[in-house]
Amino acid sequence: MLEVKDLHISFHTFAGEVQAIRGINFDLYEGETLAIVGESGSGKSVTTKSIMKLLPTSNSEIKKGEILFKDKDIVRSTEKEMQKIRGKDISMIFQDPMTSLNPTMTVGKQIMEPLLKHQRLGKNEAKKRALHLLELVGIPKPEVRMKQYPHQFSGGMRQRVVIAIALACAPKILIADEPTTALDVTIQGQILDLMKELQKQIETSIIFITHDLGVVANVADRVAVMYGGKIVEIGTVDEIFYNPQHPYTWGLISSMPSLDETEDELYVIPGSPPDLLNPPKGDAFAPRNAYAMKIDLEQEPPMFKISNTHYAATWLLHPDAPKVEPPADIQERMHMFAKGEI
Template sequence: MENILEVKDLHISFHTFGGEVKAIRGVNFNLKKGETLAIVGESGSGKSVTTKSIMKLLPKSNSEIKQGQILFNGKDLVQLSDKKMQKIRGKDISMIFQDPMTSLNPTMTVGKQIMEPLLKHQNLSKSEAKKRVMELLKLVGIPNPEVRFKQYPHQFSGGMRQRVVIAIALACNPKILIADEPTTALDVTIQAQILELMKTLQKKIDTSIIFITHDLGVVANVADRVAVMYGGRIVEIGDVDEIFYNPQHPYTWGLLSSMPSLDTSDEELYAIPGTPPDLLNPPKGDAFAPRNQYALKIDLEKEPPLFKVSDTHYAATWLLHPNAPKVEPPPSIQERQAEFAKMKQVSLSKGGETK
């Protein structure tokens, strides 16, 4: 599949009273047409900063893209002026934010807010835009669109407000939709409905999605590929099955081990020890080394490159170096890897039968 977005060697800093915070340090990834890429990691890992830089929504007062490219259809967004970016933002690339109540204007009716991008980017008349709004409200599952069109955000439930935000984001049929933890503020039932809605809508309008979350359980249901971020870098990237069933980075092991399940008791729930690195003074070697029980001596001295696990799977850990000692991951991860090996074997045997 063709790449619609390519992020190359992205470095972003914030200038604060305490000094320069090196928030993003050499991030590389691509997004293919029609796929969903999930970016996961703890708070402060750099997920939202990375995606807001794609939209050019970082504060101008203290943020700086030090180097790198963000190529959208071959055009470098980093070099675009604000005026040119305004033509792309909302039309070709849209964003769904975490809290729908802060994303919506409480003084404007919902209908007018959905109409705004249509009037600005699609050059529709007011009557045409209103007709399109009715279609969008139905598309995102809001009943009685004629009544809802005239209502204000406070007259909607949390789940319905998020549907309105999705309708605004989808108004111009964007090529890329960035969803920044869009279900965090919702209860689990509404969360499941919103995720199912996004999957359905993606198929209908054939858009590419970047889905930001700290919840790996959500990722399993929506993503085609997963990028794991830590300390401003991508430490592992691969297909969703590779990340879930054959993770290679100790940080990914920790994230997966800390996921609760129906069989997990309160005493058994794992937590990654320590705290994320101080990016005012990034560590010399692997940023995860102080929290990594499997850390090698080289982890404290040199940052690991991304080692190839498969054609689609890469991980930045010295444990994948040919000369590294053999380290057994936690039992829960070993079970996942054994399950992945069985899945691959079944897939290969089916392929053999077909041939």
């Protein structure tokens, strides 16, 4: 469905050039959910906004790379061409539904908008379809709700409306940028279940952005782990959770809360993410990596192949590197995942 090839994105600031994305590659397949995970500032949202061509034109620049959709390079698409793609072929759900919804328009009109623009439906047909979409996303009394404004809905209901708008034209790709972050745990579970159910019905491919690995385990088919503007590990959800290879992935898994009440505090990865105004020469994770070697400070590791679907960028996978097993607590976490305790 989508190919991202050697993508480099920079932001021009008063302090200098921030190299936010530094050469990432990934594919998205038909009907799958690809989760992109990592700390804040790792480049997750910048990557997905570039797919929609929603980065600010005033200070951002795609310096290199391709984003291929239907064999056409989005990087070189005009704004007019993108307006035909956004909402119809590729849709996006943002973190905060209140910033996505127009407070001055009824919810019904906002759901009808993409149907009128992209599907060329008549008003009556668009209204029927909007009612069906509200029912589909689990909003009761859709005839009444159609005439109401966003402020009359709860946070969870607003997010359901945003999902209805995003799915109105049955897009080929749905990008969900931390869609459950602002919601409580119960509503979060309902929204995730809803997205999985709707994905089956409209056969869309999903890119799911999150920093919550617990969410990833429940929704993803494959996982890409981002750090310092790069993908440092990618594989199926089972490979990432049961056989992680990158020390950064080990740290993310360690920092997850479990159902074990004996733990007094969560693990925290020491140090801070790299300054992308001056990206490090070698492996960006080296200063925070307890297993870093001399080469990590001098040379960036390539993506080493672990299986046909699993790759990781760490010198620990080089044939000449010392054999390092994941720490005992990581291995314990892997067993917890297997038993459903996380």
